Amino acid sequence: MFIDTLLIGLSSGAIYSLMSLALVLVWRSTRVVNFAQSGQAVLSTYIGYEIALRTHNYWISLPVAILTGALIGSLVDLLFMRLLARRVKTGPIAELAPVIATLGLLGLFQSLIGLFWGNAFLQYSSPLSGKGFTFGTHTVPFSPQNLFIVLASAAVLTIFGLVFKFTNLGLALRAASFQPEIAQLAGIRVGRVRNIGWSFAGAAGAVAGAVITPTSALSPNSLDLLFVSGFIAAVIGGLDSLVGAVVGGLILGIGFSFILQYIGSSVTFLAGFIILVVVLLVRPRGIFGKKVGRNA
Amino acid sequence: MRSRRLSAFHRALLLSLLGAALLIASSFVGELRAYEGAQVAVYVIAISSITLLTGYSGQISLGHGAIMAIGGYGAALSFSLWNFPFEFALLFGLFIGTLSGFILGIAAARLSGPYLAGTTLALAVGLPTIADQFKVLGGEQGLNFDIGDAPSWLRKIEGEDFTQYKWFFWIATIIALMVIWAITNLLHSNYGRNWRAARNNPVAASLAGINVARGKVFAFTVSSALASLAGALFGLLLGLVTPTAFPLSLSFAIVTGAVLAGVGQLAGSIVGAVVLVAIPELSSALSTHLGDSQKLIANLPGLVTSLLLIIVVLFMPNGLRVRIFKNKFKST
Numbered sequence: 001m002f003i004d005t006l007l008i009g010l011s012s013g014a015i016y017s018l019m020s021l022a023l024v025l026v027w028r029s030t031r032v033v034n035f036a037q038s039g040q041a042v043l044s045t046y047i048g049y050e051i052a053l054r055t056h057n058y059w060i061s062l063p064v065a066i067l068t069g070a071l072i073g074s075l076v077d078l079l080f081m082r083l084l085a086r087r088v089k090t091g092p093i094a095e096l097a098p099v100i101a102t103l104g105l106l107g108l109f110q111s112l113i114g115l116f117w118g119n120a121f122l123q124y125s126s127p128l129s130g131k132g133f134t135f136g137t138h139t140v141p142f143s144p145q146n147l148f149i150v151l152a153s154a155a156v157l158t159i160f161g162l163v164f165k166f167t168n169l170g171l172a173l174r175a176a177s178f179q180p181e182i183a184q185l186a187g188i189r190v191g192r193v194r195n196i197g198w199s200f201a202g203a204a205g206a207v208a209g210a211v212i213t214p215t216s217a218l219s220p221n222s223l224d225l226l227f228v229s230g231f232i233a234a235v236i237g238g239l240d241s242l243v244g245a246v247v248g249g250l251i252l253g254i255g256f257s258f259i260l261q262y263i264g265s266s267v268t269f270l271a272g273f274i275i276l277v278v279v280l281l282v283r284p285r286g287i288f289g290k291k292v293g294r295n296a
Numbered sequence: 297m298r299s300r301r302l303s304a305f306h307r308a309l310l311l312s313l314l315g316a317a318l319l320i321a322s323s324f325v326g327e328l329r330a331y332e333g334a335q336v337a338v339y340v341i342a343i344s345s346i347t348l349l350t351g352y353s354g355q356i357s358l359g360h361g362a363i364m365a366i367g368g369y370g371a372a373l374s375f376s377l378w379n380f381p382f383e384f385a386l387l388f389g390l391f392i393g394t395l396s397g398f399i400l401g402i403a404a405a406r407l408s409g410p411y412l413a414g415t416t417l418a419l420a421v422g423l424p425t426i427a428d429q430f431k432v433l434g435g436e437q438g439l440n441f442d443i444g445d446a447p448s449w450l451r452k453i454e455g456e457d458f459t460q461y462k463w464f465f466w467i468a469t470i471i472a473l474m475v476i477w478a479i480t481n482l483l484h485s486n487y488g489r490n491w492r493a494a495r496n497n498p499v500a501a502s503l504a505g506i507n508v509a510r511g512k513v514f515a516f517t518v519s520s521a522l523a524s525l526a527g528a529l530f531g532l533l534l535g536l537v538t539p540t541a542f543p544l545s546l547s548f549a550i551v552t553g554a555v556l557a558g559v560g561q562l563a564g565s566i567v568g569a570v571v572l573v574a575i576p577e578l579s580s581a582l583s584t585h586l587g588d589s590q591k592l593i594a595n596l597p598g599l600v601t602s603l604l605l606i607i608v609v610l611f612m613p614n615g616l617r618v619r620i621f622k623n624k625f626k627s628t
Binding site: 083088096097099101104106107118224225228231234264267269271272276280285286 | 356406409419599
């Protein structure tokens, strides 16, 4: 029983980590919490669904969805966030503007999807079985699809980790988010690097959407709760840290799974709130967040 | 310049005149318009709670729908379980909401920006699920909060066509005007000045002897009081409170309204509230015009709201500002 719960938690935790990673990538580079992330992810999943419908092949649709996600992320930055950053700098709105703007963008994505595909639930299925593995007589609630979710998330996280740690691009990304002006002086094209950050984030969100949707159904709002969990996970981890995003995601996923098993399904999000408050009261900038100087 | 400022008494006079005009006007409009008028009044209160919190104290909340739920449930519980008269039920909802706001505010004062946004977002998603846990809160069915018709003395004066919806309009309008009066006075007082100072420059404010953290907690408490009052009235308009009556989208809607109104300006909350109520109306008219497809009906309001939100944030970041009063408190 304990192992089962842990495995389920691992699978949902992996997905939360991906979503949370997407948020952290954007936050690090542009200081914006991208509420449109779930809209971007769900749009790329719809594209994946459309491809799968035409080709009858999930394995073709998956990379297309991921590329679309990256493209959408990049376009959101180019067409929208840059304009916003240029136009809205002062006033009581300045801090709220990115939140509101991305919420507006989320609504835009979701209503456009609704206009094209309708609001009914669609089935985007993968060839992997959703039935749990059986060991002897005991069937664990952990299916090949769950295994794939964990592996895909681990692969994305590893690739991102390697890129950040060992490539010039990774160095540029870190420098651009650490000190944009100094990075610019050192010859890094900060705008372009940020844009790459946005497209990475879009891709991570797209992976999350495309691998989780076969376990449930696809609708314009189907990734909203995933987004909320990802956001909570990112905040728990400290919004600035990639490691924090993963740790936060796993804490939340495993925590939710145990609460679901031993207390009941309806209190999970309240428990998420309580976990969040407890973590933030102890460390107001999250577990891995760095204490910054006074920003007066 | 000081002489141009209205005193609290003059404001009260002005608002009572406005109220009287609105109440008289209510007898000339239909049922639906009266109900929508009541909705506008409720949104005015809810939006001013955000305006006060974000525009004047610089805190962000995406969870005010949850605080509205606390107020709504408090009121409905005392009304249906303990048979409070509805006036006292509203006060009870307000009291419970204020208390919760105080507790939340203590936590909120430690957090900033996205951390606060995330915490309040989690609250908005998590809180309505409590209602399923306790039998006394009525589960999915919710709680009854049907206050019935207007009292007989009022119907005697106003005539028999004084319907329930007009009675709702009266209640909501009178309370909304009282709220506007109270907040305007508050923002003119030391408290309002301290909030603005602490938001604009926390270091300078604390050097000048302002307790920044205490100010934030107080602002969150007042804002929650308003939100819970709005929630109690919201339940009153619906006739019941259910977990689904206070969804995440409600929290987003009132933030939207506050932004459309320009978060720095209290008078704007009326504009924001009118827009929030008008959008579904306008877009349903538009979708009939464009041919009644199911997809269009379901998605047009969302599309219009989102586009409006994006346009306002990009091109009119200070809101659809109407300069009714020469604004003394530009909160920039």
